Amino acid sequence: MRGILFAISGGFFLTLQSVANARISDGIGTWQAATVTQMTGFIVALLITFALRDRTFQEMRHVKPLYLSGGALAAAVLFSNITAVHLMGVTLTISLFLIAQLGLALLIDWNGWFGMIKRRLQLPQVIGILLMVGGVLILKL
Secondary structure, three states: OHHHHHHHHHHHHHHHHHHHHHHHHHHHOHHHHHHHHHHHHHHHHHHHHHHOOOOHHHHHHHOOHHHHOHHHHHHHHHHHHHHHHHHHOHHHHHHHHHHHHHHHHHHHHHHOHHHOOOOOOOHHHHHHHHHHHHHHHHHHO
16 A cells, blocks of 8 residues: 555656756756756755665665666656656656556566566556557547
8 A cells, every 4th residue: 555655646746846847947948957856856865864864875885887877867857858848748748758657667577677577468458558548649639
């Protein structure tokens, strides 16, 4: 149940962040908005880490370099998201982001990439993605 609540919260936060970033970028530019977002996210995460007195961040030196690329990927996500919101609006942007995320997640699970457990791709998953694509097409009308 907690996982569901965190996932729903994350979806809400992603949508709110998309709108905020688009508004910020109107005044200062897209890459600048991505920079501000990354910087404030870093500061908040660091403050929470210190507030929780969590010292495991010292273990970061053991993280594989491939996985440290997450921050760089986040910059690309922010730029893509901000640009898409300006071009298509929030609803279509978030819809397409979700389809792209689910599609790649299915590929990762199916192939066992990044050390994930391989999972069989089943017909209901394919139908679910196709229904989402159909939903976006209906939204676009």
